[in-house]
Amino acid sequence: MENNDCLFCKIIKGDIPSQKVYENEFCYAFRDINPQAPVHILVVPKDHIESSWKIDFSNSYYVAKIFEAIPAIAKREGLENGYRVVTNCGDDACQTVKHLHFHILGGEKLSEKMS
Ligand code: AMP
Ligand code: ZN
Numbered sequence: 430m431e432n433n434d435c436l437f438c439k440i441i442k443g444d445i446p447s448q449k450v451y452e453n454e455f456c457y458a459f460r461d462i463n464p465q466a467p468v469h470i471l472v473v474p475k476d477h478i479e480s481s482w483k484i485d486f487s488n489s490y491y492v493a494k495i496f497e498a499i500p501a502i503a504k505r506e507g508l509e510n511g512y513r514v515v516t517n518c519g520d521d522a523c524q525t526v527k528h529l530h531f532h533i534l535g536g537e538k539l540s541e542k543m544s
Pocket of ligand 2: 431432435436438476477478528
C-alpha cells in the first residue's frame, strides 16, 4: 500500500522525478539526490514499509527481493571492488525518509568507520 504523504512512494509512482537505475516488480532503485560517495543509490520496496522496525513475516520477501537486486545493480555500476549497504532506522540513526530504503555506497575506498 502506498502512502500519499511519502516522498519515496511519490518517486515510485513517478509523481516526483528520480534518476532510475533499476526496477522490478518488488523494488525501485534510483540515485541519491545528495550523494555521499561516487556511487550512491537508494533501493526501496514498492510497498510503504516505514523502516526496518516494520519488517515481519508478511513483508520480508521485499527485503529478500531487494538483496537479490543489489548485486545486479552493483555489477551494473562497476562496483566490483566492493560496496556498502546501509539502512537507517529511526531518529538515532538519522532516518529522514520514513519509507524503508537501502543505501548502496561505493566507487571509492569507504571509511572504516561506519558511525
Ligand atoms: P535516510 O537519511 O537514510 O533516511 O536517507 C534518505 C536519503 O534520501 C538521503 O540520503 C537523501 O539525500 C535522499 N533523498 C531525499 N530526497 C531525495 C530525492 N528527491 N531523490 C533522491 N534522493 C533523495
Ligand atoms: Zn512510502
